[in-house]
Structures are given as C-alpha cells and as structure tokens.
Amino acid sequence: MPQETSTQEPLLSVRNLQFEFTLRGQVLHALRGISLSVRKGESLAIVGESGSGKSVFVNTLMGLNAPNGHITGGSILYHGQDLTKLKSNEDWLQIRGGKIAMVMQDPMTSLNPLKTIGYQIQEAVELHQGVHGEEAKKRVFDLLREVGISDPERRYHQYPHEFSGGMRQRVVIAIAVACRPEILICDEPTTALDVTIQAQILGILKQMKEKYSLTTIYITHDLGVVANVADSIAVMYAGDFVETGSCNEIFYDPRHPYTWALLSSLPQLGIKGQDLYTIVGTPPNLFYEVHGDAFAARNPHPLKIDFVRRPPMYRITDTHYVRSWLADPRAPKMDPPEHIRMLREKGIALGVAGPEYGTAVPESGEDAGSISSAAPDGRAVSCKKEASHD
Numbered sequence: 001m002p003q004e005t006s007t008q009e010p011l012l013s014v015r016n017l018q019f020e021f022t023l024r025g026q027v028l029h030a031l032r033g034i035s036l037s038v039r040k041g042e043s044l045a046i047v048g049e050s051g052s053g054k055s056v057f058v059n060t061l062m063g064l065n066a067p068n069g070h071i072t073g074g075s076i077l078y079h080g081q082d083l084t085k086l087k088s089n090e091d092w093l094q095i096r097g098g099k100i101a102m103v104m105q106d107p108m109t110s111l112n113p114l115k116t117i118g119y120q121i122q123e124a125v126e127l128h129q130g131v132h133g134e135e136a137k138k139r140v141f142d143l144l145r146e147v148g149i150s151d152p153e154r155r156y157h158q159y160p161h162e163f164s165g166g167m168r169q170r171v172v173i174a175i176a177v178a179c180r181p182e183i184l185i186c187d188e189p190t191t192a193l194d195v196t197i198q199a200q201i202l203g204i205l206k207q208m209k210e211k212y213s214l215t216t217i218y219i220t221h222d223l224g225v226v227a228n229v230a231d232s233i234a235v236m237y238a239g240d241f242v243e244t245g246s247c248n249e250i251f252y253d254p255r256h257p258y259t260w261a262l263l264s265s266l267p268q269l270g271i272k273g274q275d276l277y278t279i280v281g282t283p284p285n286l287f288y289e290v291h292g293d294a295f296a297a298r299n300p301h302p303l304k305i306d307f308v309r310r311p312p313m314y315r316i317t318d319t320h321y322v323r324s325w326l327a328d329p330r331a332p333k334m335d336p337p338e339h340i341r342m343l344r345e346k347g348i349a350l351g352v353a354g355p356e357y358g359t360a361v362p363e364s365g366e367d368a369g370s371i372s373s374a375a376p377d378g379r380a381v382s383c384k385k386e387a388s389h390d
Contacts, residue, residue, distance in 0.1 A: 010037035010077075011215055012061070012183065017074035017084075019060055029286050030056045032239040033074065035313075038183075038215060045218040045226040045247075047262065048236035051283060054219045055105075057236070058185045062100055063092035098128050101181035103205075105188040107168035110175075111160040117171045118156030124178035143174040146211075147204050166197040170204065177208050184209070187219045202228055223266055227251065232319070235259050238283050238294035245320035252347025253354055255322040257302075258295045260340045269339045277339070293325065301334060314358030327358035 019031035030053050038044050046054050059065045061076060063086060076083040078099070086092055104110040112120060121140045126132050131139065137156070144152035147170040160168055169189065176184060186205060190198040206229060209216050218229055226233055226247070233250040235243040235258065243256040254260055263269065264277040281298040284290050293299070296306035303325050314327035326334055335341065347353040 008039055011040040011042075011079070012036075012038040013075075013077040015075045015077070017057075017060070017076065018072045019056060019065070019069060020072050021066070021069045023068065023287075026287050029289070030069070030239050031060070032286075032290065034236075034239070034241050035074075036234060036241060036244070038217065040182075040215055041213065043209065043216045043218070043229055043231045044234065045220060045230035045232070046234045046236055047220055047223060047226055049221060049279075049283065052236045053239040054236055055187055056239075058102070058187060058217060058219055061183075061185065062096050062102060063089075064096075064102075097124070097179040097181065099181060100183045100185065101176040101179045102185040102187060103169075103172050103176050103189050105191050107165065107172045108160065110172050111168060113160050116157050116159055117163070118158075121171065121174050121178055124175050128179040139178070140174075143178055144171075146177075146208070147171070147174045148200065149174075166193055166201065169193065169201055173201075173204060173208065177212060177214075180212070182215060183217065184214045185217045185219070188221075189218070190220075190222075190225060198225070199228075205229065223251075223262060224268065235262065238290060239286060240294060240323065242295070242324070243322045245316070246352070248347070248350065248352040249317070249320040249354070252343050252350060252352050253316075253320070254336075254340060254343070255316060255320075255327055255358075256295075256324045257299045257326070260336050261298075263343065264337050264339045277337070293323075303331065312360040314360050316354040316358040320354055321361070322358060328360070329357045331357075 014034060014036045016033045016035055017031050018029070018033050021028040021030055034053075034057070046057065048054055056065060056069070060071065061083065063083070071084045074084065078095070083095065086095070111117070118137075118140055121143060122136050125136045125139050125143075129136070129139065140156060141152040144155060149155055149167060149170055160171070163171065173189075184205075189205065190201050193201065202225065205216065208214060216229070218226065220226060230247045232246050233244065234241050235250065235256065237258050243250065243254065243259050245253075250259065251263070254263060261277070261279045265279060267276060269277075279298060284294050284297070290310075292308050293302070293306040293311055296302045299306065305325055311323045311325045311327075313321050313323050315321055316327065325331055336344070344353060
C-alpha cells in the first residue's frame, strides 16, 4: 500500500511510476504516478474497468509492454533492484519466469499450438529447475496432477487444441509454477470460463500459492472473483490507484465514489424489481492531461474542487488509503448509495470501518483552501476550513 507501516520490508515497491505510449505523434499517459507495495506472501487484487491501466502496470513489472511504450518516471524496487533500469531483453530474462511469472488472460495465445503441452511444461522445468530427461518428465506429471489434469502420461503427448479452455488454463498455470517464481501475476485468469470452472481455477491458484509460498497479484474487473482470493485490493481508474486497502476495508468500508460505483454494479447487490446499477459516461481520454479527480465527470455528486485539483492520497487506517477529496475533514458530508450504506453498516459490525475522515499523507498533501460540492438541484454547497459537517 502507499505507506510502509510494518517492520516487514515490501517484496515489491512501486513509487510514483509513470508510463507513456507514443501513438501517431501523440502521447498517452497510461500510468500517472502510481505507488504500491506488495509484501511477501500477500495476495493482491487490482480491479478496475477495461482500459484503466491494470495490464499496462503488470506488464511493466516484467518488461513486456509494446516498444512504443516507455517509463518516464518513478521506480520499481524488487529486492532492492530498480527494475526501471533494466533496458535489454537479456536483463529482463533474469527476472521473467524465475522471479516473476504470469498467467495470461487467453491460454490459447499463451501456448504454442505446434508443440505438445508436455514439451512446453518440461521446457520450463528444465530451464528453471535444472533437471532434465526422465526426472524432468516426472515433475511434469506431478504438475499436471497438481493442477487437476488426470491421466498425465497420456495428456503429456497431446496438443493445446485437444484441451478445453479450462484445461488449457490449467496447463498455463502449470508452466508458470514450473518456473518456481516468487511472484505470480494472474491477468484475468478466469475470463471466458463458466462459473463452475472459474471456481476450480481459483481454487488451484490458491493451492499453488500455499504449496509454493507464492506472492500473487490478480488483475480483474470482477469483484466477485476478488472476494475469494485477495488479502488486499487496489482499485485502479484512469491510470491511477484511487483506493487501496484490505479486502474487508474495500468491501465493507469503501471511500472513493468509483469504488462505490463498482460495488453497486455487482449483481449480488441488486434489489428485486429494480434495475441493476450502471456507471454512466466513459473514462477520461488519457491523451490529454487529467485535471482534478479523473472520476469527477462520472460522479453523480462531485465536489467543485474535483474538477480543479487532483486529490492527495488520504490515510484512513494504516492499511486503507483513498485518493478522494471526500476524505478531507473540510469536505461536506456525502451519503454514499444505499448499497454502500448497507455494506458500511456491516463493516461497523465487523469492526473493519475506519474513522469518518482521513489524513493526507505528507508527500501528497496539499492545502485545498475551500472545498465545494454540487447539490442535487445545482446550488453550490461550500465547506471552508472552519465549517462544521452537520
């Protein structure tokens, strides 16, 4: 999370990371100064809409972004090594697979259709485990059993097209685990799978995490998936982390209007006879500079300052941070949607709800001067420093 509050050093520490793509002479600001820490053994989920920057972020951790993309600022510290300094493919090969591995979104494009699945898994075993021949083959059989593929001796000789989507995903997981990584990134690992198979794949990933002491990072837009696998959650919007916290804090004490919107969109929270909640509008165009809060234009009740100045990151608790002016003590009291009020009441009962307002972290805090909101009827509602919140 943004601040270090534990004596345990983070395994991966990202600080003020900025990443840009150059397209047809224009610059797209894909990552806008993001910061995040991941501790050894942690399971982190990064959630957000398509195009929010999730995959760009994790690809940056492995040096896999397109050639027209480049880091323009910040650092990525892994065991004290700054990965932003790695330039050549040879340098990255020391990190990819053996240190940080990834389960890609589409297993069919991850697997070579011309080679048997046994060959592809064994290739990873021989490269990263230092065993060969029959010993390597036996380890492949063991991995196939671990990911739930029966009759591995026969499956070893089959090709990817002979497997279903769920079986191919299991093979990709086996290849990633065969590399013996310290960090396993799962980029939408259950996309296009039915609900039953999704649960099986998530169960396998959790088993692999425990057996091989993995630190896992999940990329998803499905908060239902997150609830089953994550210790902590980072909510991403328009190339920025707008809220981070433990799984319970994000689900039962969310503070950012975008997090409210994502949770309200869950079918599980729908009310019989009412339309499901939808987030109106579209994310900002990142070819242009974003002024203020990137979510302001889609926020049903934005503050005036949301359109002017980017909010600092506020600390709610030692593990919960939010980039929203609503967390400022000077902000007018804003009631969240009905679904969120119900979740917060449960959070209070569970003891996971933090204080009403947060404290701006030192490196990001700025004096807002005056904070205003737009009332439902269009009248200006202002809140100066000395104003109350009644």
